[in-house]
Amino acid sequence: xxxxxxxxxxxxxxxxxxxxxxxxxxxxxxxxxxxxxxxxxxxxxxxxxxxxxxxxxxxxxxxxxxxxxxxxxxxxxxxxxxxxxxxxxxxxxxxxxxxxxxxxxxxxxxxxxxxxxxxxxxxxxxxxxxxxxxxxxxxxxxxxxxxxxxxxxxxxxxxxxxxxxxxxxxxxxxxxxxxxxxxxxxxxxxxxxxxxxxxxxxxxxxxxxxxxxxxxxxxxxxxxxxxxxxxxxxxxxxxxxxx
Amino acid sequence: xxxxxxxxxxxxxxxxxxxxxxxxxxxxxxxxxxxxxxxxxxxxxxxxxxxxxxxxxxxxxxxxxxxxxxxxxxxxxxxxxxxxxxxxxxxxxxxxxxxxxxxxxxxxxxxxxxxxxxxxxxxxxxxxxxxxxxxxxxxxxxxxxxxxxxxxxxxxxxxxxxxxxxxxxxxxxxxxxxxxxxxxxxxxxxxxxxxxxxxxxxxxxxxxxxxxxxxxxxxxxxxxxxxxxxxxxxxxxxxxxxx
Numbered sequence: 001x002x003x004x005x006x007x008x009x010x011x012x013x014x015x016x017x018x019x020x021x022x023x024x025x026x027x028x029x030x031x032x033x034x035x036x037x038x039x040x041x042x043x044x045x046x047x048x049x050x051x052x053x054x055x056x057x058x059x060x061x062x063x064x065x066x067x068x069x070x071x072x073x074x075x076x077x078x079x080x081x082x083x084x085x086x087x088x089x090x091x092x093x094x095x096x097x098x099x100x101x102x103x104x105x106x107x108x109x110x111x112x113x114x115x116x117x118x119x120x121x122x123x124x125x126x127x128x129x130x131x132x133x134x135x136x137x138x139x140x141x142x143x144x145x146x147x148x149x150x151x152x153x154x155x156x157x158x159x160x161x162x163x164x165x166x167x168x169x170x171x172x173x174x175x176x177x178x179x180x181x182x183x184x185x186x187x188x189x190x191x192x193x194x195x196x197x198x199x200x201x202x203x204x205x206x207x208x209x210x211x212x213x214x215x216x217x218x219x220x221x222x223x224x225x226x227x228x229x230x231x232x233x234x235x236x237x238x239x240x241x242x243x
Numbered sequence: 244x245x246x247x248x249x250x251x252x253x254x255x256x257x258x259x260x261x262x263x264x265x266x267x268x269x270x271x272x273x274x275x276x277x278x279x280x281x282x283x284x285x286x287x288x289x290x291x292x293x294x295x296x297x298x299x300x301x302x303x304x305x306x307x308x309x310x311x312x313x314x315x316x317x318x319x320x321x322x323x324x325x326x327x328x329x330x331x332x333x334x335x336x337x338x339x340x341x342x343x344x345x346x347x348x349x350x351x352x353x354x355x356x357x358x359x360x361x362x363x364x365x366x367x368x369x370x371x372x373x374x375x376x377x378x379x380x381x382x383x384x385x386x387x388x389x390x391x392x393x394x395x396x397x398x399x400x401x402x403x404x405x406x407x408x409x410x411x412x413x414x415x416x417x418x419x420x421x422x423x424x425x426x427x428x429x430x431x432x433x434x435x436x437x438x439x440x441x442x443x444x445x446x447x448x449x450x451x452x453x454x455x456x457x458x459x460x461x462x463x464x465x466x467x468x469x470x471x472x473x474x475x476x477x478x479x480x481x482x483x484x485x486x
Binding site (some may be wrong): 043158160165166169170171192195198207208210212215234 | 391394395401402407408409410411412413414415416417429436437440441442445451452453454455456458473474475476477
């Protein structure tokens with residue numbers, strides 16, 4: 001199963017301070033790109049939100065016409081917070097491990113996941129579960145940490161002899177766990193190559209619709225200068241697929 | 244138009260000594276992967292080979308049942324050599340710049356390209372041309388230098404403080420020309436992100452079938468130890484798509 005880092009008190013305390021948790025979707029620089037990859041109208045859709053966190057996307061989907069939303073997260077802390085922030089009988093939050101998830105067939109029109117699937121051990125099983133759970137033509141839109149970002153066993157920026165910032169890649173084709181320090185020590189994630197991610201979707205019967213790699217706009221860099229580094233190497237991979 | 248580096252005498256002399264030019268397809272470590280991405284039977288197919296070089300793939304396609312092959316290359320040197328190596332009326336070689344290529348509609352069942360399209364300025368135009376030139380259901384299988392390999396404006400291996408080999412990435416989201424030294428100084432290629440490559444295909448109407456990133460097998464590393472570096476970062480991206 002995936003590591004339940006979000007129920008570690010120190011991690012959770014730090015996580016709640018992230019801009020994207022404090023102000024929600026508009027605090028995530030990749031959100032405009034993700035939004036453009038979603039179906040243009042959510043009206044009447046049954047939505048699944050995998051790794052729902054505080055429920056920001058779940059509530060947004062309802063505000064944009066979704067008929068119902070099921071948000072799933074491994075963390076009791078996250079789901080408790082999501083429930084406290086939500087007042088809507090058409091949104092259900094459930095605690096479950098995505099590595100062992102079972103879902104009804106043809107139960108959803110849109111599956112969404114934001115920065116959760118890189119915690120998953122068995123992406124093949126989860127993809128098969130999502131494919132079954134979507135109706136024909138259903139959408140699957142997700143973001144994960146980019147394999148360029150994930151690959152190095154000891155990730156971090158480097159500065160070359162001319163003072164230019166680089167992101168040294170290694171271990172790209174060595175898939176599997178990566179233990180890194182983010183908000184606390186020993187966070188376990190799983191690196192998969194881009195080919196593995198896409199071919200897993202294709203093998204389960206998904207059609208790839210769009211692939212994006214986050215890079216900030218000039219306006220975003222002006223507002224948040226530290227985002228400039230993301231031009232050097234993408235941290236987020238975004239995929240839109242259809243059953 | 245693309246730089247015609249292959250008609251530079253010094254470059255051409257060095258190029259002809261590459262293992263993949265001396266012994267052909269079996270000298271290319273990625274060939275087993277590419278072969279598995281091609282349609283299982285070429286019988287009767289009209290094949291297009293973009294950047295045909297010495298015609299190794301063109302001849303292989305005919306030996307495997309293709310009805311006809313049109314090989315296209317910018318380089319007079321390459322096409323002259325291909326013609327000298329070929330004795331088959333069903334193979335035509337043509338000198339043309341892929342950046343200004345025109346092709347008949349519905350004229351091919353398979354378009355193939357090996358390590359040529361990263362020399363192209365206008366991938367969008369070429370992709371549209373190929374899409375029109377394929378019949379419905381036609382295959383497009385190509386390899387290019389991987390965007391991880393292409394991105395840095397000053398590419399090269401680095402060794403970190405622990406002696407581990409890394410490939411420092413930078414400039415990933417800055418698409419455009421890259422001038423590097425390979426066989427001679429000043430070779431001009433064009434970096435596109437993975438998202439741009441895939442979305443260009445999708446926008447022109449292609450369906451993505453398979454994406455691969457070259458990594459050597461243990462047997463390949465045992466035979467050619469210098470291939471081990473390719474495990475750290477992929478040099479080749481391979482895509483299979485269908486109209």
